[in-house]
Amino acid sequence: MSEKTPFELTVEDPTLATATDFSTGSKVLLVTFGGFAGGVGIPPFEFFRMASDLGVCKIFVRDLAQAAYHRSLPGIGRGVDGIVEFVKRQAAEHDIERTVVLGNSGGGYASLLFGALLESDVAYAFSPVTFIGPVARALHRDRRAPKLFWRAALSRCAKPSYYDLKNVLGKHGRNTRFHIYYCPNGPWGRLDSLHATRMADLPNVELHSVEEGGHYLVKILRDRGTLAKILRDSLLP
Numbered sequence: 001m002s003e004k005t006p007f008e009l010t011v012e013d014p015t016l017a018t019a020t021d022f023s024t025g026s027k028v029l030l031v032t033f034g035g036f037a038g039g040v041g042i043p044p045f046e047f048f049r050m051a052s053d054l055g056v057c058k059i060f061v062r063d064l065a066q067a068a069y070h071r072s073l074p075g076i077g078r079g080v081d082g083i084v085e086f087v088k089r090q091a092a093e094h095d096i097e098r099t100v101v102l103g104n105s106g107g108g109y110a111s112l113l114f115g116a117l118l119e120s121d122v123a124y125a126f127s128p129v130t131f132i133g134p135v136a137r138a139l140h141r142d143r144r145a146p147k148l149f150w151r152a153a154l155s156r157c158a159k160p161s162y163y164d165l166k167n168v169l170g171k172h173g174r175n176t177r178f179h180i181y182y183c184p185n186g187p188w189g190r191l192d193s194l195h196a197t198r199m200a201d202l203p204n205v206e207l208h209s210v211e212e213g214g215h216y217l218v219k220i221l222r223d224r225g226t227l228a229k230i231l232r233d234s235l236l237p
Contacts, residue, residue: 036106041218079157116173133163186214
């Protein structure tokens with residue numbers, strides 16, 4: 001295996017909120033959001049090696065505050081709007097013409113949210129959360145990671161209008177294609193199906209049901225070669 005690039009080494013540093021790589025000079029940008037635990041569902045080095053082979057520019061954002069991206073991140077900005085401005089500024093400085101956004105689990109929530117607000121070309125979300133508000137979570141008995149979502153709700157820069165992604169995607173990203181992958185089976189199958197299928201009636205959302213892998217279906221997609229194909233087809237259309 002070849003040596004890791006400076007970008008990949010930065011991605012693997014858990015103390016950093018972002019890593020960027022515009023060294024290829026490509027006009028295509030992949031923006032990846034870490035899950036609420038910081039990862040992307042598979043080893044970061046392995047994931048970004050797939051992207052590196054395609055020669056595109058890359059931004060990786062990690063939620064160091066563990067507040068569903070609703071708190072300030074060092075080197076980026078305040079909350080969701082600060083992250084949007086950061087990515088837009090980076091894209092403008094490097095004359096980016098096509099943007100693809102991707103995330104897994106909590107990063108799937110971020111992928112859909114920022115994909116819409118950035119008006120990206122495509123957004124991929126694997127096992128995403130599509131609502132984070134305390135009332136909706138209680139109503140649907142989603143008791144996962146309660147401290148994280150309360151940190152988001154209590155943040156001074158939180159935007160309640162961004163809590164329900166069905167509303168966000170109904171107002172933003174009208175030209176963005178959203179792809180949601182979910183597994184109806186496994187311990188979290190009910191919740192993953194709920195979060196995914198409630199988005200089905202939005203005209204620019206496409207659902208992909210995967211029968212294996214549970215909440216960590218991204219590993220199944222990697223093993224089947226599907227993840228690599230998704231990256232290739234979306235980044236090099």
